[in-house]
Amino acid sequence: xxxxxxxxxxxxxxxxxxxxxxxxxxxxxxxxxxxxxxxxxxxxxxxxxxxxxxxxxxxxxxxxxxxxxxxxxxxxxxxxxxxxxxxxxxxxxxxxxxxxxxxxxxxxxxxxxxxxxxxxxxxxxxxxxxx
Amino acid sequence: xxxxxxxxxxxxxxxxxxxxxxxxxxxxxxxxxxxxxxxxxxxxxxxxxxxxxxxxxxxxxxxxxxxxxxxxxxxxxxxxxxxxxxxxxx
Numbered sequence: 001x002x003x004x005x006x007x008x009x010x011x012x013x014x015x016x017x018x019x020x021x022x023x024x025x026x027x028x029x030x031x032x033x034x035x036x037x038x039x040x041x042x043x044x045x046x047x048x049x050x051x052x053x054x055x056x057x058x059x060x061x062x063x064x065x066x067x068x069x070x071x072x073x074x075x076x077x078x079x080x081x082x083x084x085x086x087x088x089x090x091x092x093x094x095x096x097x098x099x100x101x102x103x104x105x106x107x108x109x110x111x112x113x114x115x116x117x118x119x120x121x122x123x124x125x126x127x128x129x130x131x
Numbered sequence: 132x133x134x135x136x137x138x139x140x141x142x143x144x145x146x147x148x149x150x151x152x153x154x155x156x157x158x159x160x161x162x163x164x165x166x167x168x169x170x171x172x173x174x175x176x177x178x179x180x181x182x183x184x185x186x187x188x189x190x191x192x193x194x195x196x197x198x199x200x201x202x203x204x205x206x207x208x209x210x211x212x213x214x215x216x217x218x219x220x221x
Binding site: 008010011014038039041065066069070072073076077 | 199200201203205207208212215
């Protein structure tokens with residue numbers, strides 16, 4: 001029988017904070033905008049203001065370390081596969097495209113990560129009608 | 132994208148709400164300053180407490196920036212790893 005490890009309230013708050021923009025509660029459609037909101041602790045409506053902020057200017061390589069920690073934290077958490085897929089996928093895209101992490105360094109880093117968005121199939125077990 | 136369905140008046144509404152939040156934050160600081168002064172009233176003289184309240188009202192302390200989330204995640208990641216290690220041992 002599998003026993004679930006108890007989660008502290010602090011961790012629950014943190015998971016909720018990540019779950020909101022990445023999940024259905026306050027879904028942010030653009031993954032990079034979602035990642036910025038999580039990393040910078042911005043409000044979910046941050047990108048709705050006029051003039052619209054450009055995520056390419058905000059999400060700079062200075063967030064690289066934080067993004068790597070986020071990937072490991074989310075990968076090992078109890079969040080749903082969909083949320084993990086969105087957050088980890090956005091982090092990988094950010095590391096490869098914005099921080100210019102080489103494929104070898106990326107493969108080395110991903111060895112310690114508990115979740116791989118490329119290998120996870122979020123539609124596993126669903127029928128033809130998605131039920 | 133969902134934001135594309137927002138009409139211009141909605142965007143203006145959002146900006147207005149943000150401004151209102153800022154004013155609300157300032158009001159909250161003023162209220163907290165008053166509270167702090169009232170709490171201090173028991174320890175310092177009444178005039179001193181009033182002076183503190185006035186000073187805090189005129190120069191409210193800045194809102195503390197949010198803690199760096201990566202530090203919190205790092206701590207929790209260690210917690211997770213420890214919990215996993217304990218489960219493996221059992």
